[in-house]
Amino acid sequence: MPKLWNETIEAHRRAVRDAILNTTAELAAEHGLRSVTMSQIAEKAGIGRATLYKYFPDVEAILLAWHDRQITEHLGQLTEVRDRTDGAGEQLEAVLRAFAHISRQSRGHHGTELSAFLHRDERVVRAQQQLHGMVRDLLAEGAQIGVFRDDIAPDELATYCLHALTAAAALPSEAAADRLVTVTLSGLRDGHPMPEDREPTSRHEHHGRHAGHSGHSGQGRSGH
Numbered sequence: 001m002p003k004l005w006n007e008t009i010e011a012h013r014r015a016v017r018d019a020i021l022n023t024t025a026e027l028a029a030e031h032g033l034r035s036v037t038m039s040q041i042a043e044k045a046g047i048g049r050a051t052l053y054k055y056f057p058d059v060e061a062i063l064l065a066w067h068d069r070q071i072t073e074h075l076g077q078l079t080e081v082r083d084r085t086d087g088a089g090e091q092l093e094a095v096l097r098a099f100a101h102i103s104r105q106s107r108g109h110h111g112t113e114l115s116a117f118l119h120r121d122e123r124v125v126r127a128q129q130q131l132h133g134m135v136r137d138l139l140a141e142g143a144q145i146g147v148f149r150d151d152i153a154p155d156e157l158a159t160y161c162l163h164a165l166t167a168a169a170a171l172p173s174e175a176a177a178d179r180l181v182t183v184t185l186s187g188l189r190d191g192h193p194m195p196e197d198r199e200p201t202s203r204h205e206h207h208g209r210h211a212g213h214s215g216h217s218g219q220g221r222s223g224h
Contacts, residue, residue, distance in 0.1 A: 019045045020055055021066040028063060064123075071127045074102050078131065088142035093185060095135065096161060100168040100177040132158050139188065148188045157188060 023045040027036045036059050042052045056062045078095050085094045136158040142148035148157070164184045168177040 016045075016047060016051070017055055017065075019047070020052060020062060021069060024059065024062040025066045028059075033059075033063070068123055070106075071123055075127060075130060077102070078134065082134065082138070087147075088138050088145065089147040092135065092138040092142060092148075092188075093181070095138065096165060096184065097178065097181050099131070099162070100165045100181050101174060103166050103168040104171060104174065104177050106169060128162075132162060135161055142188075160184075160187070 020041060024036065024041050027040055027044065038052055038059060039049060041059070041062070042049045045052070056065065078098055081094045081098045082091045085091045132155075136154045139148050139154035139157050139161075143150040143154060161184055165180060168180055171177050171180065
C-alpha cells in the first residue's frame with residue numbers, strides 16, 4: 001500500500017478518534033457522566049455504533065483517553081513554555097502563569113462527577129509528580145543563584161505554588177489569574193522572613209511598620 005494512502009488512513013483514524021473524545025467530553029460535561037451512552041456519542045460524532053466500538057469498548061474508556069490527551073497536551077505546553085524562556089526566575093514565572101491559565105480553562109470540570117472520576121486515574125498522579133518536579137527543579141536552580149528564597153525546601157515551595165494556583169479555576173478572568181501568579185511569586189522571592197519575636201499583631205501594625213521602608217517592602221509577607 002502506498003505511503004501516502006497509509007498516511008491518509010491514519011489521519012482519518014486520528015480525526016475520528018478526536019471527534020469521539022471531544023464529543024464524549026462535551027456530553028459528560030453537559031449531562032453528567034452517568035447519563036452518556038455510546039449511542040449518543042455515535043450519533044453526535046456522526047459515526048455508526050459499530051465504528052465507535054472499534055475504537056473504544058465503553059464511555060469510561062473514552063473519557064480516560066480524552067483525559068490522557070489533555071494531560072499530555074498540558075504538560076507539553078508547560079515544557080514548551082519553560083524551554084523557550086531563559087533563566088530559572090523567568091522560566092518559573094512563565095510556567096506558573098501558563099499553569100494558572102490552564103487551571104482556569106479547565107474550571108468547567110472542577111467539582112463535578114466527571115472531575116471526581118477523572119482524578120482517580122493514575123495518570124493524573126504521574127502528571128502531577130512530573131509538574132511538581134519541573135517546578136521544584138526551577139526553584140532549586142533559582143535558589144542557588146539568589147533568585148528565590150533558600151530558607152524553605154524547593155519541594156515544599158513547589159507544593160505551595162501548585163496548590164495556590166489551582167485556585168485560578170475559580171477566578172473570573174485571565175487578569176485575575178495573572179494577579180494570583182504575581183502574589184504567589186512574591187512569596188517565593190521573600191528570602192528574609194520576619195523573626196517570630198517581631199511578627200506584627202495585626203494587619204494595621206504590619207502596614208505601619210513597612211510604610212516608611214519601601215526598600216524592604218518585600219519582607220515579612222511569607223505568612224500571607
